[in-house]
Amino acid sequence: xxxxxxxxxxxxxxxxxxxxxxxxxxxxxxxxxxxxxxxxxxxxxxxxxxxxxxxxxxxxxxxxxxxxxxxxxxxxxxxxxxxxxxxxxxxxxxxxxxxxxxxxxxxxxxxxxxxxxxxxxxxxxxxxxxxxxxxxxxxxxxxxxxxxxxxxxxxxxxxxxxxxxxxxxxxxxxxxxxxxxxxxxxxxxxxxxxxxxxxxxxxxxxxxxxxxxxxxxxxxxxxxxxxxxxxxxxxxxxxxxxxxxxxxxxxxxxxxxxxxxxxxxxxxxxxxxxxxxxxxxxxxxxxxxxxxxxxxxxxxxxxxxxxxxxxxxxxxxxxxxxxxxxxxxxxxxxxxxxxxxxxxxxxxxxxxxxxx
Amino acid sequence: xxxxxxxxxxxxxxxxxxxxxxxxxxxxxxxxxxxxxxxxxxxxxxxxxxxxxxxxxxxxxxxxxxxxxxxxxxxxxxxxxxxxxxxxxxxxxxxxxxxxxxxxxxxxxxxxxxxxxxxxxxxxxxxxxxxxxxxxxxxxxxxxxxxxxxxxxxxxxxxxxxxxxxxxxxxxxxxxxxxxxxxxxxxxxxxxxxxxxxxxxxxxxxxxxxxxxxxxxxxxxxxxxxxxxxxxxxxxxxxxxxxxxxxxxxxxxxxxxxxxxxxxxxxxxxx
Ligand SMILES: Nc1ncnc2c1ncn2[C@@H]1O[C@H](COP(=O)(O)OP(=O)(O)OP(=O)(O)O)[C@@H](O)[C@H]1O
Ligand SMILES: [Mg+2]
Numbered sequence: 001x002x003x004x005x006x007x008x009x010x011x012x013x014x015x016x017x018x019x020x021x022x023x024x025x026x027x028x029x030x031x032x033x034x035x036x037x038x039x040x041x042x043x044x045x046x047x048x049x050x051x052x053x054x055x056x057x058x059x060x061x062x063x064x065x066x067x068x069x070x071x072x073x074x075x076x077x078x079x080x081x082x083x084x085x086x087x088x089x090x091x092x093x094x095x096x097x098x099x100x101x102x103x104x105x106x107x108x109x110x111x112x113x114x115x116x117x118x119x120x121x122x123x124x125x126x127x128x129x130x131x132x133x134x135x136x137x138x139x140x141x142x143x144x145x146x147x148x149x150x151x152x153x154x155x156x157x158x159x160x161x162x163x164x165x166x167x168x169x170x171x172x173x174x175x176x177x178x179x180x181x182x183x184x185x186x187x188x189x190x191x192x193x194x195x196x197x198x199x200x201x202x203x204x205x206x207x208x209x210x211x212x213x214x215x216x217x218x219x220x221x222x223x224x225x226x227x228x229x230x231x232x233x234x235x236x237x238x239x240x241x242x243x244x245x246x247x248x249x250x251x252x253x254x255x256x257x258x259x260x261x262x263x264x265x266x267x268x269x270x271x272x273x274x275x276x277x278x279x280x281x282x283x284x285x286x287x288x289x290x291x292x293x294x295x296x297x298x299x300x301x302x303x304x305x306x307x308x309x310x311x312x313x314x315x316x317x318x319x320x321x322x323x324x325x326x327x328x329x330x331x332x333x334x335x336x337x338x339x340x341x342x343x344x345x346x347x348x349x350x351x352x353x354x355x356x
Numbered sequence: 357x358x359x360x361x362x363x364x365x366x367x368x369x370x371x372x373x374x375x376x377x378x379x380x381x382x383x384x385x386x387x388x389x390x391x392x393x394x395x396x397x398x399x400x401x402x403x404x405x406x407x408x409x410x411x412x413x414x415x416x417x418x419x420x421x422x423x424x425x426x427x428x429x430x431x432x433x434x435x436x437x438x439x440x441x442x443x444x445x446x447x448x449x450x451x452x453x454x455x456x457x458x459x460x461x462x463x464x465x466x467x468x469x470x471x472x473x474x475x476x477x478x479x480x481x482x483x484x485x486x487x488x489x490x491x492x493x494x495x496x497x498x499x500x501x502x503x504x505x506x507x508x509x510x511x512x513x514x515x516x517x518x519x520x521x522x523x524x525x526x527x528x529x530x531x532x533x534x535x536x537x538x539x540x541x542x543x544x545x546x547x548x549x550x551x552x553x554x555x556x557x558x559x560x561x562x563x564x565x566x567x568x569x570x571x572x573x574x575x576x577x578x579x580x581x582x583x584x585x586x587x588x589x590x591x592x593x594x595x596x597x598x599x600x601x602x603x604x605x606x607x608x609x610x611x612x613x614x615x616x617x618x619x620x621x622x623x624x625x626x627x
Contacts, residue, residue: 054528074531085522087529099541101533121364145529152533 003030003188004051006158009060010047011212020046022212024060025121031186033179035199038209039173039235047209048158051190064155080149081160088133088315094144095120096127107248119147139170146178150185157182157189163198163217175202196236199225203288208232230278230355239280240325241355246275252349254279261297266356277353283314283327285351288337289344297352299324300344303337315349316344385593393452399402400600401593408582409597413565416579417608419495423502424557427510429501432553435514438521438543453511456504461569464501469573472497498576502564509559512608517552518545558609565601 009024020209021043029036029069036044043182049055051062053074061070069077072248088097096103098119099112107115142162162178163171177264179202182189193199198218199206208215208223208231215235216228227233234241244261247253249272252265256279261278270275289298303320308314313336315326326345337343360581390399394404403409431453438449464495469488476484487493523545530540579601586594 052528052532054531074528075534077532078534079532081529081532083525083529085525087522087525089526089544089548090521091544091550100535101532104530104534104539142403148529148533230400281591 001030002027003032003065003300004028004085005061005063006047006051006191007279009040009050009057009131011043011055012058019058019212020056021050024214026207026214026217028190030188032192033182033189033204033283035203035204035206036190036209037124037194037196037199037236038191038215039174039194042209043212044194044209045160048190048192052079052081056134072243078152078154079156079158080152080154082142082145082149082162084161084164086133086138086145086165088141088145088148090133092132093129094125094131094133094136094147095135097133097144098129098148098151100148105152115151116295119151122184123147123177124152136194138166139174141147142166142174143177146181148240149242150187154187157187158192160192161194162191164193164195166178171198178202184353186273200236206236207336210235218298227353230280233280233353233355238285238325240283241278243320244277246273246277248273253356257322259299259319261352262349263352263354264349267352280353280355281347282350283325286326286345286347288315288328289346294346296346298344298346299345300342303339303341303343306336306339308336315343369453370483371580380599383595384599387592387599396598399596403586403593403596403600404589406593408577412577412579412582413601413604415569415577416565417561419502419576419578420561422499423499423506423564424560426499426503427506428553428557429516430509431507431556432546432549435511435518436541438517439518439529439554449511450515453507456507461505461567462573464504465570465573468497468501494574494576498567498570498574501570501574502567505563505567506556506560507572510556513547513552513556513559516551520552521548552607554613558605558613561608562605563604596612603612 004026005028006024006026008194009021010061011021014017019037024043024047024260026034026082034326036047038044046055050057052071053069053076057070060248061068063069064077089100092100092258095116095274102112111219116129117126118146119127123146125140125143126147127247128136128140136144140145142165146159146162159178163175166174177199178191189200200223206220207217210231216223218226218228223232223236227236233239242256244254244256246268247255247260249268250265252263252268254261254263254268254277261279268277287301299317299319301317301324303315304318304323305316306313307316311330313330315328317324317326387399388395388397388459390396390402434449438446472484474486475482476487489495505541526538526544526548530544535543562577565579567578568580568584571580572584583594583597583601585598
């Protein structure tokens with residue numbers, strides 16, 4: 001059953017010409033981990049703030065567990081919120097920060113103490129209850145902020161780019177920690193990020209947004225492999241996009257520069273010979289062809305550059321006017337191709353996405 | 357390069373410190389010279405011996421304390437709201453709070469006397485009886501006038517304090533945890549403004565203790581007019597009083613600091 005529902009939610013700020021959020025529809029299941037992913041200014045924060053109650057929708061409704069909360073004040077919603085800037089209260093110790101929400105509600109002292117201890121254990125900072133926020137590292141501060149939000153047993157947890165102020169190593173370890181805690185508590189969570197790796201690795205489902213509009217909602221696997229729009233295809237992951245022309249739609253034949261390539265004919269339904277299309281493929285779907293046995297979807301070019309990224313080597317291959325990115329898995333026994341050498345690659349027709 | 361910059365910074369610091377300390381030191385030395393040819397505290401003895409000293413100083417302290425309370429009650433919510441909800445009004449509010457710098461105290465006090473010396477009416481409808489008729493209501497007018505004088509200092513101090521923290525996010529964090537606006541102000545914003553408000557209060561206290569024009573024209577037994585009288589008649593005692601008033605002002609602030617200090621809250625939180 002749907003736990004959180006946003007129905008036709010719109011937000012137009014005063015004096016704005018275009019809506020910050022336009023006709024937003026989303027249903028979230030209890031316990032689900034949802035990410036909002038999109039470029040800067042696409043309305044992620046605005047949507048999250050409407051759920052939290054800090055902004056009111058211009059139109060539409062938000063319900064939690066069947067109850068309409070659209071007009072409810074933020075302090076009546078029982079929603080935990082974690083901010084990019086931690087927002088710990090500087091005048092309070094870690095323990096007082098975590099206990100703040102319970103204290104405000106008038107919870108008995110002994111109960112607060114017990115809950116704070118529980119939370120400190122959850123975030124593995126048992127020893128630091130007496131410290132002040134400025135005596136903690138950024139990662140520790142954000143864990144305290146998480147504990148503070150969770151201490152009130154919120155019905156929903158909202159995180160707005162909680163990791164973007166931290167350095168790369170901590171970002172990865174803390175995001176896994178957040179996900180583990182979320183699973184352990186089974187709390188319904190919305191996570192805002194513009195980092196696609198974060199969104200893909202953490203979420204049950206990703207909401208890809210652009211310019212205030214939802215482009216696609218789907219599991220990470222779906223969004224990555226079956227992008228519904230050109231925006232999703234180009235925003236999520238790295239993509240080769242080429243201009244091509246339809247040659248024979250029934251057989252899935254396209255002309256790509258001088259080459260003829262084959263794609264799934266279903267991609268070309270409704271198109272006619274001569275139509276301009278864009279063909280997209282992931283770098284990891286293109287492979288180096290060294291056997292000479294493949295004769296379908298083959299591209300030959302000159303190696304322009306090789307970027308060694310660790311797990312993969314990204315080869316920039318110049319094919320006519322185009323630059324094709326090819327990812328090869330790292331293998332210590334195979335040397336990467338030399339810059340300037342000629343290389344032949346191929347890709348399976350299933351790896352092609354056609355964007356019209 | 358940085359060596360020279362450090363040296364230069366120190367030079368500026370020393371010049372600044374001298375600028376403040378030298379007049380005080382000069383006054384202090386002067387106050388010790390009541391008995392010709394020797395240094396001693398007889399000027400202080402004489403000053404303390406005059407019962408008017410303590411009377412006026414205590415009265416001024418009381419008025420100062422009331423001014424601080426009224427000023428805080430007026431300025432803190434205003435500055436908070438301007439920062440949080442109405443940033444577009446910042447310019448207007450700043451302009452209003454700076455008016456006391458532009459309008460001389462003498463103009464202010466004549467305005468006050470003209471307005472409150474007779475019954476206050478609006479379009480012929482009587483609103484208030486003449487406030488300057490009784491001592492109590494005159495004292496109220498005095499506090500109100502000093503609150504106006506304190507506006508620039510109080511507002512600036514509060515505004516600086518608010519800008520030093522992320523008011524909006526802190527308020528939202530507290531709200532999401534169930535706090536209402538009052539709790540947000542009392543438990544989150546005010547405790548973090550302590551240092552800023554203290555400095556605003558210190559300035560207000562100092563202004564009220566030393567203020568002459570308004571106190572004299574409203575004929576209240578304040579310390580400023582008393583000091584003025586002493587300067588005319590007894591130069592050494594006046595110097596001694598200045599030093600004492602200065603010290604007492606700091607003591608008063610120390611007391612406020614002690615009272616408002618909660619447990620081990622660091623004065624300079626954050627980095
Ligand atoms: N208080 C506001 N008043 C007017 N416009 C606003 C306000 N807040 C946000 N906007 C506008 O709404 C749009 C969406 O902003 P929002 O903060 O939701 O973006 P975002 O997706 O969170 O971006 P980022 O990744 O940079 O945080 C932007 O064009 C922004 O300028
Ligand atoms: Mg944002």
